[in-house]
Amino acid sequence: xxxxxxxxxxxxxxxxxxxxxxxxxxxxxxxxxxxxxxxxxxxxxxxxxxxxxxxxxxxxxxxxxxxxxxxxxxxxxxxxxxxxxxxxxxxxxxxxxxxxxxxxxxxxxxxxxxxxxxxxxxxxxxxxxxxxxxxxxxxxxxxxxxxxxxxxxxxxxxxxxxxxxxxxxxxxxxxxxxxxxxxxxxxxxxxxxxxxxxxxxxxxxxxxxxxxxxxxxxxxxxxxxxxxxxxxxxxxxxxxxxxxxxxxxxxxxxxxxxxxxxxxxxxxxxxxxxxxxxxxxxxxxxxxxxxxxxxxxxxxxxxxxxxxx
Numbered sequence: 001x002x003x004x005x006x007x008x009x010x011x012x013x014x015x016x017x018x019x020x021x022x023x024x025x026x027x028x029x030x031x032x033x034x035x036x037x038x039x040x041x042x043x044x045x046x047x048x049x050x051x052x053x054x055x056x057x058x059x060x061x062x063x064x065x066x067x068x069x070x071x072x073x074x075x076x077x078x079x080x081x082x083x084x085x086x087x088x089x090x091x092x093x094x095x096x097x098x099x100x101x102x103x104x105x106x107x108x109x110x111x112x113x114x115x116x117x118x119x120x121x122x123x124x125x126x127x128x129x130x131x132x133x134x135x136x137x138x139x140x141x142x143x144x145x146x147x148x149x150x151x152x153x154x155x156x157x158x159x160x161x162x163x164x165x166x167x168x169x170x171x172x173x174x175x176x177x178x179x180x181x182x183x184x185x186x187x188x189x190x191x192x193x194x195x196x197x198x199x200x201x202x203x204x205x206x207x208x209x210x211x212x213x214x215x216x217x218x219x220x221x222x223x224x225x226x227x228x229x230x231x232x233x234x235x236x237x238x239x240x241x242x243x244x245x246x247x248x249x250x251x252x253x254x255x256x257x258x259x260x261x262x263x264x265x266x267x268x269x270x271x272x273x274x275x276x277x278x279x280x281x282x283x284x285x286x287x288x289x290x291x292x293x294x295x296x297x298x299x300x301x302x303x304x305x306x307x308x309x
Contacts, residue, residue: 040088042292047081047099049216049285055228056273057105057119075104079283091135091150098128103281105228116265117272118254121162121228122170125281129156129198148206150214153199158222159192162229164251173229176248179272180235183243190226197221204289212289219282227281230273234266 058072081099088094106120131154138147162173174189181189200218207213225231234253241249253266266272 040086043085043087043212043289044292045083045085045097045214045287045289047079047083047097047216047283047285047287049079049081049099049101049218049283051077051079051101051103051125051281051283053077053103053105053123053228054280054282055103055105055121056225056230056277056279057107057114057117057121057228058109072105072109074109075106077102077104079285085133085289091137093133093135095131095133096128097131097154098126099283101125101127101281101283103227116255119164119228119230121164121173121230123160123162123227125158125160125227127156127158127196127198129154129196131198135204148204149201150204151199151201154197156196156198157193158196160194160224160227161192162227164229166247166250171247171251173251176251177240177244178229178235178248178252179232180240180252183235183239190224194222194224194227196223200283202287210291212287214287214289216287217282217284220280222278222280225273225275225278227279228273232272232275234268234270234272236268237266 052072053075058075079099079101081097083095083097085093085095101124103123103125104121107115107117108120131152133150133152135150136146136148163170164173165171174192177183177187177189179187181187198218198220200216202214202216204212204214237249237253240252255265264270
């Protein structure tokens with residue numbers, strides 16, 4: 001059976017539970033929407049979110065990919081951050097945001113051939129990006145109520161540090177050269193940083209004192225396949241051992257020794273990861289926006305007027 005013949009499973013019950021929980025959270029408060037801002041203002045925001053890794057490791061019970069079909073909810077982690085925005089009238093804003101998250105992936109989470117590789121990773125990520133955002137204002141008359149919905153896109157960079165565990169101790173993988181980066185003069189270690197294009201959308205709910213609570217989905221387009229330290233082909237573990245030591249050799253190929261269905265896992269030159277797809281990740285969570293202009297927050301003629309829920 002070829003790769004295109006597999007039907008990728010989708011855990012509908014988990015998604016329904018998440019959506020229902022979010023609905024209950026937002027339904028517990030009474031939200032209302034303000035009118036269009038007559039002048040620009042500055043605001044800051046706090047981000048509390050989940051983070052999900054789309055990499056070569058773990059995921060669905062089939063071939064790996066870097067899209068939503070390979071989502072592994074069992075490896076979901078948290079993300080925290082903050083930012084600042086300059087908000088123009090009629091819904092346009094520009095901002096700077098920084099956040100931290102720890103991504104995770106594990107071949108043990110799949111019942112596919114990938115589980116025999118026994119690769120796993122956790123990666124600390126710090127991302128900083130500038131974003132342009134547009135929020136549909138109340139003044140736009142549409143057939144459906146779209147006020148408060150927004151979309152954004154930006155450009156940024158992030159640092160990442162893949163690590164793996166051995167005997168209860170976590171080790172940084174980049175200095176070990178698990179794919180022969182220090183054993184082969186034609187190879188070089190991957191970078192500590194990479195560019196990223198964040199983009200997403202969400203819905204804003206307007207609270208008292210001009211604060212805003214946003215339900216936010218933020219996706220990523222990265223330009224590296226080494227956030228999980230896995231890409232391309234296996235390198236000879238014996239040569240890695242000579243140049244980087246036993247620990248590097250182990251992390252390069254911790255798979256089972258016996259052949260699986262007649263195939264030896266980890267054979268030099270065989271596929272270790274899909275180098276044609278870069279690693280990605282996405283965030284789902286909440287943002288609390290707080291205006292920095294106190295006089296703007298307290299102006300009586302700017303009390304909320306329009307319900308959004």
